[in-house]
Amino acid sequence: MDWEKRYAGRMGKVQPSPIMDLIRVMSQRPVINFASGLPDPAGFPVKALQEAAEQIFSEDWRAGLQYGEADGYRPLREWVAADLTSRGVPTETAQVLMVSGSQQGIDLVARAFIQPGDIVLTEEPSYLAALQVFASFEADVRPIRTDEGGLDPDAAAAALKQPGVKLLYAMPNHQNPSGTTLADDRRLILLKAAAAAGIPVLADEAYLHLRYDPGEPAPLAAADPEAPILTAGTFSKTIAPGLRVAWIAGPAPVINRLALLKQVTDLHANSFTQRMVHRYVSAGHLPGQVAHLRSAYREKRDVFLHALERRLAGKATWTRPAGGMFLLLRLPRGRSATALLSKALDEGVAYVPGGPFFPAGGGEETMRLNFVSPPLSDIDEGVTRLARAIR
Amino acid sequence: MDWEKRYAGRMGKVQPSPIMDLIRVMSQRPVINFASGLPDPAGFPVKALQEAAEQIFSEDWRAGLQYGEADGYRPLREWVAADLTSRGVPTETAQVLMVSGSQQGIDLVARAFIQPGDIVLTEEPSYLAALQVFASFEADVRPIRTDEGGLDPDAAAAALKQPGVKLLYAMPNHQNPSGTTLADDRRLILLKAAAAAGIPVLADEAYLHLRYDPGEPAPLAAADPEAPILTAGTFSKTIAPGLRVAWIAGPAPVINRLALLKQVTDLHANSFTQRMVHRYVSAGHLPGQVAHLRSAYREKRDVFLHALERRLAGKATWTRPAGGMFLLLRLPRGRSATALLSKALDEGVAYVPGGPFFPAGGGEETMRLNFVSPPLSDIDEGVTRLARAIR
Numbered sequence: 001m002d003w004e005k006r007y008a009g010r011m012g013k014v015q016p017s018p019i020m021d022l023i024r025v026m027s028q029r030p031v032i033n034f035a036s037g038l039p040d041p042a043g044f045p046v047k048a049l050q051e052a053a054e055q056i057f058s059e060d061w062r063a064g065l066q067y068g069e070a071d072g073y074r075p076l077r078e079w080v081a082a083d084l085t086s087r088g089v090p091t092e093t094a095q096v097l098m099v100s101g102s103q104q105g106i107d108l109v110a111r112a113f114i115q116p117g118d119i120v121l122t123e124e125p126s127y128l129a130a131l132q133v134f135a136s137f138e139a140d141v142r143p144i145r146t147d148e149g150g151l152d153p154d155a156a157a158a159a160l161k162q163p164g165v166k167l168l169y170a171m172p173n174h175q176n177p178s179g180t181t182l183a184d185d186r187r188l189i190l191l192k193a194a195a196a197a198g199i200p201v202l203a204d205e206a207y208l209h210l211r212y213d214p215g216e217p218a219p220l221a222a223a224d225p226e227a228p229i230l231t232a233g234t235f236s237k238t239i240a241p242g243l244r245v246a247w248i249a250g251p252a253p254v255i256n257r258l259a260l261l262k263q264v265t266d267l268h269a270n271s272f273t274q275r276m277v278h279r280y281v282s283a284g285h286l287p288g289q290v291a292h293l294r295s296a297y298r299e300k301r302d303v304f305l306h307a308l309e310r311r312l313a314g315k316a317t318w319t320r321p322a323g324g325m326f327l328l329l330r331l332p333r334g335r336s337a338t339a340l341l342s343k344a345l346d347e348g349v350a351y352v353p354g355g356p357f358f359p360a361g362g363g364e365e366t367m368r369l370n371f372v373s374p375p376l377s378d379i380d381e382g383v384t385r386l387a388r389a390i391r
Numbered sequence: 392m393d394w395e396k397r398y399a400g401r402m403g404k405v406q407p408s409p410i411m412d413l414i415r416v417m418s419q420r421p422v423i424n425f426a427s428g429l430p431d432p433a434g435f436p437v438k439a440l441q442e443a444a445e446q447i448f449s450e451d452w453r454a455g456l457q458y459g460e461a462d463g464y465r466p467l468r469e470w471v472a473a474d475l476t477s478r479g480v481p482t483e484t485a486q487v488l489m490v491s492g493s494q495q496g497i498d499l500v501a502r503a504f505i506q507p508g509d510i511v512l513t514e515e516p517s518y519l520a521a522l523q524v525f526a527s528f529e530a531d532v533r534p535i536r537t538d539e540g541g542l543d544p545d546a547a548a549a550a551l552k553q554p555g556v557k558l559l560y561a562m563p564n565h566q567n568p569s570g571t572t573l574a575d576d577r578r579l580i581l582l583k584a585a586a587a588a589g590i591p592v593l594a595d596e597a598y599l600h601l602r603y604d605p606g607e608p609a610p611l612a613a614a615d616p617e618a619p620i621l622t623a624g625t626f627s628k629t630i631a632p633g634l635r636v637a638w639i640a641g642p643a644p645v646i647n648r649l650a651l652l653k654q655v656t657d658l659h660a661n662s663f664t665q666r667m668v669h670r671y672v673s674a675g676h677l678p679g680q681v682a683h684l685r686s687a688y689r690e691k692r693d694v695f696l697h698a699l700e701r702r703l704a705g706k707a708t709w710t711r712p713a714g715g716m717f718l719l720l721r722l723p724r725g726r727s728a729t730a731l732l733s734k735a736l737d738e739g740v741a742y743v744p745g746g747p748f749f750p751a752g753g754g755e756e757t758m759r760l761n762f763v764s765p766p767l768s769d770i771d772e773g774v775t776r777l778a779r780a781i782r
Contacts, residue, residue, distance in 0.1 A: 008505055037458070057444070065440070107657065136655050267494045
């Protein structure tokens, strides 16, 4: 039987990602790896998670190994609601749905709202795997201009007024791939424009906590809790991604619809690892863990930026993220980061070409660099190798 | 903002399930509960899973807490491939994709193949949450007649020839809700008809291992490994559902496409619980665990059937499952299991009305009874109460 003829039309948009294949290949080469999308496993709080797992096995295995509620483990939903409330986003438990990674949160929102041909607005550049979700629902993805303060508010307001727009997707804090944060004075403008246009905003706050500059970052929703906004958050970057515990928050009726869709999709989030995360956070471990990660990642960022300054000043430009895991380096116009890659690999350093993060094309001269994943001691040498490749 | 107007058309088909709400409410009432969809937590192999978790924390936490491959944890995929091969379905590792529960396997297959208006053939009755998946992709679900030997092969062959058919979904072994198993002599006929019509079969083998009658059950795919078939399997019914570890197997190019879709959807299955399951099965625990479950569940089934015979002979009919978790009881024509429910609850027993399991309507006189979830000592009393309600 010819299976190829049997696929739904949407599968034409679900294609192998050259970048993902590249990341996989490069992760296995003995190079200094700035290409990874991963956090540093040295930051995983192994001992406290082990204690949490032991407690579940002794106290709560009947529920921890059993089917669970579609909307998630209630005590963890309560914790998320309280945490969001403390961050300026007043949230009830009924406004929180637990999901399997914030990727699934993005996917559920897209599945709930996007029909073929609908316009989805994004930052330029934007998170590649979110772009793939929107493409898989046959959306027309249109990027909005950004600068060092994130989305250009005038361009966003104009774009939101176009007919056919269904969703605006943004990473307001320390975004992937550039590390950029949406400036405070743009936040309310953006949310007011979305409200005026009647367009939901999906704020992906995956990197919210990873802040290295002074000041505590706020979720976009805190700028206007009345705005039409859904917030996706995760424990992947603060605790451990392999547990697949994340959440989406928004108006209760919308969360209720998304929970129905979640149930259709895979019944419910992992009973066991939701409880691990809940025991971890309710034991009070998270603030110390975040402080530890901030300290370790800040040092890596600073060393990285210093090395770039020393090795590549005048030969390239780059973002200076206040937080997150990535920065975006830009070669002089006309050069191609893809074309440069094999030379870089020969020098012994890997990165991800930035082009695929630009939904409307372009960005060939950019590359995404993960500054948290490599060991601190490798960073200067890796940047030196990168400079040799670029020169 | 009016969110209701913003949803995609498919959300019209994602509606609250009265049956799911009912199950939730009834699970909390102090009644003898035949309504549950859950396995008996007394069967969870707690100690061995605890050992598996401890081993991950001491030996493999770097990978067990980290992001993983979209197609799943390779050693577990290898184990599944070898296990399927030993059951008469020759399978390579590349033919196995790990998913978050077989519900997600069904959902991914539907998303890959179903466009609005496509016909999906199912058994009548069929698994409610699969029907909800197909509805969510706006399929036209058409049931095929069944009897005590499962799908009627002539009706299936005729249905497969209709234009617009995209998929046949079946639970060949101990299905939900009736417990029926597809007769051996119908299997090759069914698969040949599907191959002739060029229609993929999705075989949901969630209950494969829960066999109480003599003979080792075979996956449908074993009847013809060349057939156009995808097999969904799970560790939920043999180990523990809260771990959300399941798989889908089929032709390698199709599995590869489904893995891309899985990556878009939620990146990958749970790194930690996949490793728990792998350590559990590779320590050789599964055959003893399955034997233990078979023994415990067989006794419950026998007590249940004996109680039905004693209390309800002549007042109702019911299926006599060779395995699984459920049987379907049928009241005399003209009676309604939904109408009877409040009376049953007053008597102190709960069940699920069977109507929603019939995709084309009908089945009002049926109810689904879970015979594995209640304690053994409650079964006769529960059936006695049910008989009082029916009388």
